[in-house]
Amino acid sequence: MGRVFNFSAGPAVLPVPVLEQARDEMLEYADSGMSVMEMSHRSKAYMAIIAKAEALLRELLHIPENYAVLLLQGGASLQFSMIPMNLLTDPAHQSVDYVVTGSWAEKAIEEARRQCADVRVAASTKAVNYARIPSQAELTCNPGAAYCHITSNNTIFGTEYHYTPETGAVPLVADISSNVLSRPMDIARFGLLYAGAQKNLGPSGVTVVIVRKDLLGRRSDLPHMLDYKIHADAGSMFNTPPTYAIYILGLVLQWTKDQGGVAAMEQRNVRKAAKLYAAIDGSSFYHCPTEPISRSRMNVPFTLADAGKDALFLAEAKKVGLVTLAGHRSVGGMRASLYNAMPEEGVDALIGFMAEFERVHG
Numbered sequence: 001m002g003r004v005f006n007f008s009a010g011p012a013v014l015p016v017p018v019l020e021q022a023r024d025e026m027l028e029y030a031d032s033g034m035s036v037m038e039m040s041h042r043s044k045a046y047m048a049i050i051a052k053a054e055a056l057l058r059e060l061l062h063i064p065e066n067y068a069v070l071l072l073q074g075g076a077s078l079q080f081s082m083i084p085m086n087l088l089t090d091p092a093h094q095s096v097d098y099v100v101t102g103s104w105a106e107k108a109i110e111e112a113r114r115q116c117a118d119v120r121v122a123a124s125t126k127a128v129n130y131a132r133i134p135s136q137a138e139l140t141c142n143p144g145a146a147y148c149h150i151t152s153n154n155t156i157f158g159t160e161y162h163y164t165p166e167t168g169a170v171p172l173v174a175d176i177s178s179n180v181l182s183r184p185m186d187i188a189r190f191g192l193l194y195a196g197a198q199k200n201l202g203p204s205g206v207t208v209v210i211v212r213k214d215l216l217g218r219r220s221d222l223p224h225m226l227d228y229k230i231h232a233d234a235g236s237m238f239n240t241p242p243t244y245a246i247y248i249l250g251l252v253l254q255w256t257k258d259q260g261g262v263a264a265m266e267q268r269n270v271r272k273a274a275k276l277y278a279a280i281d282g283s284s285f286y287h288c289p290t291e292p293i294s295r296s297r298m299n300v301p302f303t304l305a306d307a308g309k310d311a312l313f314l315a316e317a318k319k320v321g322l323v324t325l326a327g328h329r330s331v332g333g334m335r336a337s338l339y340n341a342m343p344e345e346g347v348d349a350l351i352g353f354m355a356e357f358e359r360v361h362g
């Protein structure tokens with residue numbers, strides 16, 4: 001089998017030039033005589049790799065100087081706990097806000113409840129099965145909250161914020177795991193942003209945290225490994241970082257820059273998503289459950305008019321090299337993830353296949 005178009009929600013498709021470069025450098029990186037995997041994280045060669053990855057992230061996302069960039073382990077899921085641990089000074093008496101827009105937001109708030117006595121729901125769209133993002137007017141933010149948490153893109157339900165919530169002096173915290181680098185974001189509007197890498201950033205194993213420096217060091221009683229300030233002071237080298245994942249992250253960032261950066265990615269992502277949604281909306285056989293105003297450019301969920309044909313759809317798609325199109329096990333149906341590394345031809349091939357499937361089986 002040759003390379004397929006992989007619509008996985010994550011770990012997800014990586015740019016071919018990145019994989020090729022990693023292959024070429026597998027046995028020997030630069031003139032080091034060894035693979036990146038075999039290198040001391042304190043070696044000169046590796047220090048240059050991690051420094052370049054951070055510099056590229058800062059450049060691509062326009063991260064201001066007063067923000068620390070941390071490259072951590074534990075996935076986005078560990079951030080669900082580290083955020084309340086680090087941002088609260090008095091968890092028994094402080095309050096935090098969560099906007100609940102899907103399964104990952106539910107998981108984030110569940111972990112917050114283990115760390116904080118007063119966790120409020122600033123808005124939830126559960127009543128409409130998370131088919132949309134609440135508007136600014138629907139957010140009942142608590143001006144006394146220690147922070148307000150949002151999930152910028154809902155990987156499972158396929159919705160995305162197309163605005164940045166205004167939370168006044170309350171730091172806005174965002175899980176940007178599934179739309180980081182897909183569109184410009186004004187970092188200065190946030191107190192903290194975090195993302196597991198395995199969608200637009202690289203392989204699983206490294207988690208990016210971007211945090212305003214004045215939010216560091218609020219607690220002195222945390223285990224060192226769970227303390228942002230410890231990692232910030234150590235330049236993400238408090239312990240052995242996920243060295244190979246960070247190396248691939250650097251290659252993906254360089255590729256993103258070579259493509260024209262985040263603004264160019266956005267243009268391409270808008271085009272890719274628009275044509276897939278148009279194909280779905282233009283058919284009576286396919287249906288998209290999300291409200292147009294909140295639709296994600298990254299994850300496009302859709303159902304077939306006859307759910308009994310789901311297995312056939314997936315099997316036939318696989319035969320023509322279109323894979324990992326099943327919806328998340330919690331929601332069913334289909335989901336096409338269109339991350340940065342999914343070429344436009346992949347989307348065209350999917351649209352063509354869907355039309356043919358409808359013609360034959362619709």
Ligand SMILES: Cc1ncc(COP(=O)(O)O)c(C=O)c1O
Pocket residue numbers: 009010074075076077078104151153154155156175176177178196197
């Ligand atoms: C939006 C979002 N948040 C959090 C996670 C959990 O990430 P991890 O598996 O890195 O803990 C995911 C995983 O897909 C996600 O899509």
